Amino acid sequence: MHSAPAFGIEPAAHLLSALATEYPRGSVFLAVVDPGVGGKRDPIVIQADGRTFVGPDNGLLSVLWQRARRRKCFRIAWRPKRLTSSFHGRDLFAPVAATLAFRRMPRGWLAAKESPEVLFDPADLGKVIYVDHYGNCVTGMRATSVSRNARIRAGGRLLRHARTFDAAEGPFWYENSMGLVEIAAPRASAARLLRLRVGYAIRIAR
Amino acid sequence: MHSAPAFGIEPAAHLLSALATEYPRGSVFLAVVDPGVGGKRDPIVIQADGRTFVGPDNGLLSVLWQRARRRKCFRIAWRPKRLTSSFHGRDLFAPVAATLAFRRMPRGWLAAKESPEVLFDPADLGKVIYVDHYGNCVTGMRATSVSRNARIRAGGRLLRHARTFDAAEGPFWYENSMGLVEIAAPRASAARLLRLRVGYAIRIAR
Amino acid sequence: MHSAPAFGIEPAAHLLSALATEYPRGSVFLAVVDPGVGGKRDPIVIQADGRTFVGPDNGLLSVLWQRARRRKCFRIAWRPKRLTSSFHGRDLFAPVAATLAFRRMPRGWLAAKESPEVLFDPADLGKVIYVDHYGNCVTGMRATSVSRNARIRAGGRLLRHARTFDAAEGPFWYENSMGLVEIAAPRASAARLLRLRVGYAIRIAR
Numbered sequence: 001m002h003s004a005p006a007f008g009i010e011p012a013a014h015l016l017s018a019l020a021t022e023y024p025r026g027s028v029f030l031a032v033v034d035p036g037v038g039g040k041r042d043p044i045v046i047q048a049d050g051r052t053f054v055g056p057d058n059g060l061l062s063v064l065w066q067r068a069r070r071r072k073c074f075r076i077a078w079r080p081k082r083l084t085s086s087f088h089g090r091d092l093f094a095p096v097a098a099t100l101a102f103r104r105m106p107r108g109w110l111a112a113k114e115s116p117e118v119l120f121d122p123a124d125l126g127k128v129i130y131v132d133h134y135g136n137c138v139t140g141m142r143a144t145s146v147s148r149n150a151r152i153r154a155g156g157r158l159l160r161h162a163r164t165f166d167a168a169e170g171p172f173w174y175e176n177s178m179g180l181v182e183i184a185a186p187r188a189s190a191a192r193l194l195r196l197r198v199g200y201a202i203r204i205a206r
Numbered sequence: 207m208h209s210a211p212a213f214g215i216e217p218a219a220h221l222l223s224a225l226a227t228e229y230p231r232g233s234v235f236l237a238v239v240d241p242g243v244g245g246k247r248d249p250i251v252i253q254a255d256g257r258t259f260v261g262p263d264n265g266l267l268s269v270l271w272q273r274a275r276r277r278k279c280f281r282i283a284w285r286p287k288r289l290t291s292s293f294h295g296r297d298l299f300a301p302v303a304a305t306l307a308f309r310r311m312p313r314g315w316l317a318a319k320e321s322p323e324v325l326f327d328p329a330d331l332g333k334v335i336y337v338d339h340y341g342n343c344v345t346g347m348r349a350t351s352v353s354r355n356a357r358i359r360a361g362g363r364l365l366r367h368a369r370t371f372d373a374a375e376g377p378f379w380y381e382n383s384m385g386l387v388e389i390a391a392p393r394a395s396a397a398r399l400l401r402l403r404v405g406y407a408i409r410i411a412r
Numbered sequence: 413m414h415s416a417p418a419f420g421i422e423p424a425a426h427l428l429s430a431l432a433t434e435y436p437r438g439s440v441f442l443a444v445v446d447p448g449v450g451g452k453r454d455p456i457v458i459q460a461d462g463r464t465f466v467g468p469d470n471g472l473l474s475v476l477w478q479r480a481r482r483r484k485c486f487r488i489a490w491r492p493k494r495l496t497s498s499f500h501g502r503d504l505f506a507p508v509a510a511t512l513a514f515r516r517m518p519r520g521w522l523a524a525k526e527s528p529e530v531l532f533d534p535a536d537l538g539k540v541i542y543v544d545h546y547g548n549c550v551t552g553m554r555a556t557s558v559s560r561n562a563r564i565r566a567g568g569r570l571l572r573h574a575r576t577f578d579a580a581e582g583p584f585w586y587e588n589s590m591g592l593v594e595i596a597a598p599r600a601s602a603a604r605l606l607r608l609r610v611g612y613a614i615r616i617a618r
Contacts, residue, residue, distance in 0.1 A: 164244030370450030
C-alpha cells in the first residue's frame, strides 16, 4: 500500500490494523511510515493473533498490538553490514521480514521486549484515515461499533447508512470491505463533495 | 490496469477488448469497473476465442463477447461465505478467477447463461477511452478501420497520421501498440494541447 | 520505476546508473525512456560489471557504460515477427531481456558493437534528476564526491548536510539510499519549499 498518507503514523496504524485481519494467519507484514527513520526508535517485530509484523516502534504497530488477544513483541538486535540513514525498510526490515517468512530466524537477531514503547489509543478513531482514488473516505471507526440507524456528521452534513453505492442518492456511509466506516458518494468523490481530507473529524450524531 | 477511468464502463469495455488480444490464449482475466457493485447484475464468466474473463454483467465484457468468434457465457452461481457489499472483486470474482486459472472448477459454481444481458454496441467507438500519463489519448477506433491517409478531427483540429513520434511535428494520430487509433504529440501532452478527456468525441474527416 | 520523468533521457541515465548498483550481480535490466522509439537508434545490450542492460542506444545506458570497469556492448540484430512502431519495450526489448535472464541467447540475436553511439557526460550531474512523491529531490551528484561540510545551493538557498530527517530543522541535503545527494525537508516537500523540478541546477557552494 504505497498510497498511505505521508508522515501519518496514527492513521496508518488504524489502516494496518483493519487491513491485516483480511490476510491469512501466517502472513508476514513489513510496514513503514517512518518520518523518524535513522533516529532513536527501536526496530521491532510483533506477533499478533497468528500474523507477524516488522517495522519501527513509532506507534505504527501499536493499534493492532493492543487489539490482539495473543501477542508477543521483540526488538530487532541484528544490524546489516550497510545501514543507510534513510531506508531501513530496505536495509533492515526487509531482510528480517524475509527471514521470518522463511521461518529461519538466526539466534540473536531478535531479543525479548515487553511491549512497543509508543502506544496510540487503540479505540475507534473518529477521523478520516485514508482517501482512495475515487474520493471515498475511510475512517478509523469500526462498523461493528456503529448502528446502521446512526447518522454520521462529516464535512458539515449528516449522512445516513446505505448498503451499496447504487442504493444512495448522495453522500452516505457504509461498512467497507475491511470492516471500517467509509464515507462515499455514488459515482462522485465524497472527499470533494464534503471537503474531507485525512485527519478531518467525523462524529456519530445522536 | 488500475488507471482505467473511474465509473467508465463503456470505455473500459473497449479497452479490455483491445488489450485482451495481446495476451496468450489460456489467459484468465479478472476485470471490474463496477459502480453498481452489490446491486442486481449477475456475476459472469465469458470464454472468448481461447481466453476467459470474470466480471460483472454490466456491459464490461460485452464488447469482446460480441467480437468473439468462439464464445460461451456462464453465470457464477457460487457465493463465498463472506460477501461484502462493495468488494466483489476480492470476495467473489478473485476466487472464481483463481479456480479457473487452476482449471479445477467445482460442480455447481458456474451455470449456463445464453449471453450477457447488458450489451454495448461493439462497433468502433469514436471517443477517447483512455488518457495515459504522457497525455496520449487512446480512442475506441481500431486502426484497421482507418486509412493511413485519413485525417482525424479531435479537439477542433485535423490530425494527420504519423508512424512514429519523431516523424510528427505536432499532434498526430497513429496505430498504438494494441491496434487502436491513438492521438499523441511529440514530447508533449496531446490531452493538454487539444483539451481532450475520456469521453470526448473524435471523428474521421472525409 | 514507472515514475521516471517523461522524455528525460539524461536524468534517467544517471538514475539508472545509481540504482543498478543496488541490485545483485547477474541482474538483467530492461530500461526504456525513449521518445525516439521507432526511429533510427540501435537497440543494444550492455554488460557492465556483472549486470546486463537492455535498451535503446539513445544515451540511457551510456552513463553506467562509461563508469563500468568491465564492460561489453552488443547490437540487437534479432527482430520480432510483429514490431509496433511505439512499443519496443514490449515487442523487442522484453523478449531479449527474458532470453538473457534464462541465459539462452540464440546465435545471431546479438552482434558485436564497440560502444554505444550516444554518450552522455558520465561526470556527476549538478541537477535535480528525480522528485519523489514526498517532494524529496534526488540529484545526479554522487555523495562520495561531496564533503559533509559542504553547503549546497538549490532554489536560492544554501543547504547544510544532515544525516537524518529528524536531525534537520528545514531543507537540508543528505546521502540517499542509492548514494546520491538528495535535497529534502523534515515532514515537508523540499520541491515545493524550494520550487525545484527535474532539470533544475544545484551547486556546491565553496
